[in-house]
Amino acid sequence: MKLIPFLLTGLLAAQELSVERMKSDLNALVTREMNGRVALEPGSKLAADFIAEGFRKAGLQPCCNGSYLQEFPLVAPLGDPSASRLIYQGKSLSFTGTFKTAVDLRAPLVFAGYGITAPEYKYDDYLGLDAKGKIVVIFDREPQEADAKSVFLGKGLTKHVAPRVKRLNAQAHGAVAVLVIPSPRSTTAPPAGASAPLRGGAATMFDEAIRIPMLTLSKTDVAKLLPDYESLQDGIDRTLRPASRSVPGEAEIRLRNRGVQQGVTWNVIGILPGESQEAVLLTSHYDHLPERDGHFYPGANDNGSGTVAVMELARAFAAGKKRPRRTLVFISFGAEEEGLLGAFHYVEHPLFPLAGTKAVINLDMIGRDEAHTSQTEGRLNVPADTRLHLNLLGGAYFPALLKQVRRANAKVGLDLDEKFDHDSTQNAIYRCDHFPFLVAGVPDLWFFGGWHPGYHEPSDTVEKINWEKMQRVTRLAYLTAQRIAN
Numbered sequence: 142m143k144l145i146p147f148l149l150t151g152l153l154a155a156q157e158l159s160v161e162r163m164k165s166d167l168n169a170l171v172t173r174e175m176n177g178r179v180a181l182e183p184g185s186k187l188a189a190d191f192i193a194e195g196f197r198k199a200g201l202q203p204c205c206n207g208s209y210l211q212e213f214p215l216v217a218p219l220g221d222p223s224a225s226r227l228i229y230q231g232k233s234l235s236f237t238g239t240f241k242t243a244v245d246l247r248a249p250l251v252f253a254g255y256g257i258t259a260p261e262y263k264y265d266d267y268l269g270l271d272a273k274g275k276i277v278v279i280f281d282r283e284p285q286e287a288d289a290k291s292v293f294l295g296k297g298l299t300k301h302v303a304p305r306v307k308r309l310n311a312q313a314h315g316a317v318a319v320l321v322i323p324s325p326r327s328t329t330a331p332p333a334g335a336s337a338p339l340r341g342g343a344a345t346m347f348d349e350a351i352r353i354p355m356l357t358l359s360k361t362d363v364a365k366l367l368p369d370y371e372s373l374q375d376g377i378d379r380t381l382r383p384a385s386r387s388v389p390g391e392a393e394i395r396l397r398n399r400g401v402q403q404g405v406t407w408n409v410i411g412i413l414p415g416e417s418q419e420a421v422l423l424t425s426h427y428d429h430l431p432e433r434d435g436h437f438y439p440g441a442n443d444n445g446s447g448t449v450a451v452m453e454l455a456r457a458f459a460a461g462k463k464r465p466r467r468t469l470v471f472i473s474f475g476a477e478e479e480g481l482l483g484a485f486h487y488v489e490h491p492l493f494p495l496a497g498t499k500a501v502i503n504l505d506m507i508g509r510d511e512a513h514t515s516q517t518e519g520r521l522n523v524p525a526d527t528r529l530h531l532n533l534l535g536g537a538y539f540p541a542l543l544k545q546v547r548r549a550n551a552k553v554g555l556d557l558d559e560k561f562d563h564d565s566t567q568n569a570i571y572r573c574d575h576f577p578f579l580v581a582g583v584p585d586l587w588f589f590g591g592w593h594p595g596y597h598e599p600s601d602t603v604e605k606i607n608w609e610k611m612q613r614v615t616r617l618a619y620l621t622a623q624r625i626a627n
């Protein structure tokens with residue numbers, strides 16, 4: 142492997158991007174006191190304040206009435222399975238899912254295919270279907286996901302695969318609840334070991350936009366509701382013609398919680414004003430995981446790495462002699478691990494018009510070398526040497542931005558890889574904060590070092606960070622933002 146001496150390459154003076162400062166910031170974010178920086182726990186406020194102080198010292202302007210914190214509410218219900226039920230034609234069906242409030246409803250059912258409305262692919266499961274006041278039954282995933290020739294971006298996944306997109310689509314069509322059928326032909330990889338719910342039983346946190354419950358049926362009970370579900374899926378996949386229809390009878394849903402944890406958390410946002418309201422966003426998330434079974438989760442790579450890179454980028458741009466023409470916005474999101482909630486909140490409450498937001502460069506897990514995990518083995522092509530390897534996600538949606546990154550990379554020398562845009566097994570498209578921007582049509586890319594053993598485990602520590610990679614990825618983000626902001 143050839144290493145390009147970082148200090149000698151290109152426009153950026155070495156003192157403007159400092160690995161030493163990034164190391165110092167990272168050590169501050171992984172302390173026992175910060176305790177995984179998880180939303181709704183005290184460590185997340187310590188982390189948010191630390192990043193805010195970094196933005197202030199860099200000379201950025203605060204986002205929100207003199208503060209660097211954009212506050213937003215969170216609700217985390219602890220479901221009570223013994224008091225919750227789903228009844229269909231006198232039979233009790235097993236399911237997973239919770240809701241933020243108690244639910245008691247009884248309604249007729251409709252089957253709505255994949256639950257997708259995608260005019261860009263001339264596909265609409267809701268065409269001619271009256272879902273108003275109904276419980277909508279849908280497959281998870283998207284049509285033809287393993288078909289390289291599919292209009293749904295071939296083997297890559299589109300935004301329509303995301304559960305939240307499906308839920309909001311059902312909501313927009315007047316549905317009162319969603320029942321999800323695990324697709325029999327899904328190619329998705331079984332989750333790696335460490336994907337247990339974040340806090341005892343509360344797998345999901347809720348944001349303001351979600352108004353209806355969504356439950357996932359257990360595989361064993363799907364046939365009780367929709368006996369021909371396998372041939373239904375095959376038919377849709379073969380013809381790309383929706384097979385939506387009513388389902389006989391009504392279903393009854395009763396959901397109860399043992400408790401509900403409520404509070405607020407924060408996006409940390411600093412602004413470097415340009416000459417216009419047009420903006421370029423440099424983003425990361427700072428939150429990670431709670432203590433579990435006495436184990437502490439430092440989250441050095443996920444996502445201390447992206448967070449300290451954004452802090453360093455803020456210092457470099459603020460100290461630069463020439464201000465970029467467009468406004469630069471530096472953001473570290475809260476509650477990413479709970480479902481990208483900070484990024485969704487920003488997109489719903491943007492500080493600069495989304496239509497004038499020229500690019501979002503999202504940095505998440507940029508400091509480790511990709512290596513196979515049980516989830517990727519046999520499904521994904523991971524090169525043998527990933528020391529200077531960086532994945533870019535979102536280029537299938539935003540090729541012009543991808544081109545800019547590739548041009549900037551001529552001065553950086555990373556091996557850029559777009560494999561996650563052509564993969565249906567890892568669901569990478571909706572696993573990070575770039576996704577809410579992608580859904581909103583704002584050009585964005587996720588700079589992603591890739592998964593590795595130790596992901597979401599206590600062993601995600603500072604010693605394992607590849608600082609050569611860290612500095613190059615940070616520099617690539619700098620050069621890309623500089624191109625787009627001028």
Ligand SMILES: [Zn+2]
Binds near residue numbers: 443444
């Ligand atoms: Zn992350």
